[in-house]
Amino acid sequence: MILVFVEPGDLSLEALTFARGLGPVEAVAFGSAPDGLGVSRVHVVALDEYAPGAWAQSLAGLVEALRPDAVVAAGSDRGQEVMAHLAVRLDEPMAANCIAATPGDPWLVTRQRWGGSLLEEARLHGTVRLLTVAPHGVVAEPAATAEPELVSVTPELRDGDLGVKVSRREEPAAGTVQLGDARVVVGGGRGVGSAEGFAALEELAALLGGAVGGSRVVTNLGWRPHSDQIGQTGARIAPDLYIACGVSGAIQHMVGCKGAKRILAINKDPQAPIVARADYAVIGDLTEILPAIVAELKR
Amino acid sequence: MEILVCVKRVPETGARITLTADEREIDTSYLGFTISPHEECAVEEALRLVEAHGGSTTVLTLGPAAAAEQLRNALAMGIGSGILLETDGEEFDPGATAAAIVDAVRDRRFDLLLFGNEAADSGDYQVAVRVAAALGLPCVTGIKGIEIDGGKAIARREASGGWEVYEVPLPAVISVKEGINLPRFPSLPGRLRAKKAELETSTPERRAPGLEKVRLVVPVEEPNTVEILGEGPEAAPRVVEVLKELGVVS
Numbered sequence: 001m002i003l004v005f006v007e008p009g010d011l012s013l014e015a016l017t018f019a020r021g022l023g024p025v026e027a028v029a030f031g032s033a034p035d036g037l038g039v040s041r042v043h044v045v046a047l048d049e050y051a052p053g054a055w056a057q058s059l060a061g062l063v064e065a066l067r068p069d070a071v072v073a074a075g076s077d078r079g080q081e082v083m084a085h086l087a088v089r090l091d092e093p094m095a096a097n098c099i100a101a102t103p104g105d106p107w108l109v110t111r112q113r114w115g116g117s118l119l120e121e122a123r124l125h126g127t128v129r130l131l132t133v134a135p136h137g138v139v140a141e142p143a144a145t146a147e148p149e150l151v152s153v154t155p156e157l158r159d160g161d162l163g164v165k166v167s168r169r170e171e172p173a174a175g176t177v178q179l180g181d182a183r184v185v186v187g188g189g190r191g192v193g194s195a196e197g198f199a200a201l202e203e204l205a206a207l208l209g210g211a212v213g214g215s216r217v218v219t220n221l222g223w224r225p226h227s228d229q230i231g232q233t234g235a236r237i238a239p240d241l242y243i244a245c246g247v248s249g250a251i252q253h254m255v256g257c258k259g260a261k262r263i264l265a266i267n268k269d270p271q272a273p274i275v276a277r278a279d280y281a282v283i284g285d286l287t288e289i290l291p292a293i294v295a296e297l298k299r
Numbered sequence: 300m301e302i303l304v305c306v307k308r309v310p311e312t313g314a315r316i317t318l319t320a321d322e323r324e325i326d327t328s329y330l331g332f333t334i335s336p337h338e339e340c341a342v343e344e345a346l347r348l349v350e351a352h353g354g355s356t357t358v359l360t361l362g363p364a365a366a367a368e369q370l371r372n373a374l375a376m377g378i379g380s381g382i383l384l385e386t387d388g389e390e391f392d393p394g395a396t397a398a399a400i401v402d403a404v405r406d407r408r409f410d411l412l413l414f415g416n417e418a419a420d421s422g423d424y425q426v427a428v429r430v431a432a433a434l435g436l437p438c439v440t441g442i443k444g445i446e447i448d449g450g451k452a453i454a455r456r457e458a459s460g461g462w463e464v465y466e467v468p469l470p471a472v473i474s475v476k477e478g479i480n481l482p483r484f485p486s487l488p489g490r491l492r493a494k495k496a497e498l499e500t501s502t503p504e505r506r507a508p509g510l511e512k513v514r515l516v517v518p519v520e521e522p523n524t525v526e527i528l529g530e531g532p533e534a535a536p537r538v539v540e541v542l543k544e545l546g547v548v549s
Contacts, residue, residue, distance in 0.1 A: 113420055234477070
């Protein structure tokens, strides 16, 4: 049996799809079970607020009780953190950001390095295999949707498991579209030229109900806040359309936007790497092209 | 405050990655090396915290003899002293890396141990957590803001566009993400001092790996054809047609 730690959101659906290829799957959720998991049983741990040690300890308890062959989680911030704490508790190795696995002794895994621009084939030793699944490295497939059996779990925590927990939360301004969830992303690179140059991208994004992002160059120059960065050290986006404006398409940027279904590149250089990797391209000066698209949309 | 920063030497990869003949490493013959980006921010954060609260900073790396270059880079930025855990170049898996770091720091007193959230190359996301557990210290990862308030650190993590705030008693282990700050450039006096600085060097045992690399593979790029919609602003009507075809505008 493969035990999958699920959180709300698409990344856990990808992790479930990955796990179904390895054996029968049961899920474990915290607080309440998200809908549409497509599993027969969900263990629901009675812990709401996030505390990585307590969540890992709960998983360790389930591993002892259920004896799964593997525990799988999404390669989200929480997925990586909780699984690392679980690895410590079980004294097992952990393989992060896997895209394929073959059970055996040892397991063989293929995992992403360099944000996915390089792959590693590795042997994963241990008695319980701990894996996280690379975000957007697997395409989520729906599974049978019968109502799952919900099993309530009261965790047995140790002293200190709740020592690190979220003490408060600052919510984003209402109505802002998050980069990771946006259906359309308008991204800018060095070619945008300045912080002020992003006004045109903002306008286009607003018309399309999308979010604005930028390359690492742009956030390092301070033209945009780091939270807008798309790439290996920033956000992984998966929109229906990514409009890349003045972005050259460095490898570290492309690993952040390869989840996009379509890419439209606007670039003055037809030889820019992003153009070769895009579905559509417009060649020319983005300071002329973007206002023209905005005007056409408003017509 | 006594702060330890753990960094990793990684190649500066260009537009394309080439492997060595045995497919176990990246061919770095023509590449420069750098401190992995999240960890460079950890170095900067250590400097800022000590500038604000007093204390001393130490940088540590596990890597080949050449990784002394990254220690000296950190010293040139202003870090006080450097520790090199020298390997023969063979990679340590995350468990072995953590064990070597724990052995090196167990008998020293640090208020804060800073790591990068994940190394740019191996991306294992676990060394900080493993070190913290072995030392019996609290740990938070993926942090983009740190304030020190008496005996505790207030650490902020970006989550769904907002922030989660953690209060962690010191001593603690914190892994940070790029964006927590913009790292400074080394100063000229810093470079001179770094060049002459003594590094404390030891050679840790490499524990058998639990995650054992077999080989590296450069992913095959799927063939792609790009449709050029036009040149300049005259392309706008065609762009809007495509937006309609894709269903992103009605």
